[in-house]
Amino acid sequence: xxxxxxxxxxxxxxxxxxxxxxxxxxxxxxxxxxxxxxxxxxxxxxxxxxxxxxxxxxxxxxxxxxxxxxxxxxxxxxxxxxxxxxxxxxxxxxxxxxxxxxxxxxxxxxxxxxxxxxxxxxxxxxxxxxxxxxxxxxxxxxxxxxxxxxxxxxxxxxxxxxxxxxxxxxxxxxxxxxxxxxxxxxxxxxxxxxxxxxxxxxx
Amino acid sequence: xxxxxxxxxxxxxxxxxxxxxxxxxxxxxxxxxxxxxxxxxxx
Numbered sequence: 419x420x421x422x423x424x425x426x427x428x429x430x431x432x433x434x435x436x437x438x439x440x441x442x443x444x445x446x447x448x449x450x451x452x453x454x455x456x457x458x459x460x461x462x463x464x465x466x467x468x469x470x471x472x473x474x475x476x477x478x479x480x481x482x483x484x485x486x487x488x489x490x491x492x493x494x495x496x497x498x499x500x501x502x503x504x505x506x507x508x509x510x511x512x513x514x515x516x517x518x519x520x521x522x523x524x525x526x527x528x529x530x531x532x533x534x535x536x537x538x539x540x541x542x543x544x545x546x547x548x549x550x551x552x553x554x555x556x557x558x559x560x561x562x563x564x565x566x567x568x569x570x571x572x573x574x575x576x577x578x579x580x581x582x583x584x585x586x587x588x589x590x591x592x593x594x595x596x597x598x599x600x601x602x603x604x605x606x607x608x609x610x611x612x613x614x615x616x617x618x619x620x621x
Numbered sequence: 622x623x624x625x626x627x628x629x630x631x632x633x634x635x636x637x638x639x640x641x642x643x644x645x646x647x648x649x650x651x652x653x654x655x656x657x658x659x660x661x662x663x664x
Binding site: 450451452453454462463464483484485486487489490491572580581584585587588591592593594595596597598599600601602603604605606607608 | 622623626628632634637640643644648651655656658662663664
């Protein structure tokens with residue numbers, strides 16, 4: 419399994435490409451992408467069907483994760499959770515169902531359209547303990563040691579400086595806190611020429 | 622990578638065929654790309 423720590427691409431340019439792609443997923447969730455989306459994807463990845471069925475379409479339709487970050491450890495009532503690259507908010511709303519009214523969920527995303535969508539959905543669902551903050555994963559807008567759990571789904575692979583992201587995750591987690599995330603990894607090496615091609619990161 | 626960043630008790634779940642049936646399936650098959658769940662703890 420191969421996971422790259424650093425990449426030969428420009429971090430700022432990569433962010434703009436990612437924003438462009440996920441802006442489309444926010445606004446046009448039913449278009450065809452290179453990945454599955456929405457309720458079909460959630461079922462494919464093994465999410466609890468009752469939890470997903472209970473969510474409104476707006477909370478699920480832009481979901482574009484790659485596996486289930488709750489499959490190796492479930493969240494506990496009262497836990498404080500940070501979701502890295504929260505997108506349309508799907509994993510935050512699933513997390514809210516697990517931590518309950520005494521917990522707190524903070525989603526962090528850099529795409530304006532995703533933030534607008536997730537905030538609107540949280541408001542419509544009447545959730546006062548789910549919030550969405552604008553930011554990048556290399557510089558999280560979360561206080562030191564605040565989180566019991568950090569989750570993420572299909573986002574870390576889109577960051578150019580993964581070591582900095584993991585450093586930030588350590589900073590915001592309390593001692594004894596958990597990192598539980600989902601991401602992709604390749605079994606065969608990708609040629610350097612492809613890795614350096616920024617268009618292929620989100621294609 | 623997680624252990625290098627100071628995390629412990631690292632676990633990795635089974636591979637998930639994330640891209641099967643999607644437009645990205647050919648590239649995923651070419652490079653054996655799968656989705657995984659990861660779990661680790663900050664000491």
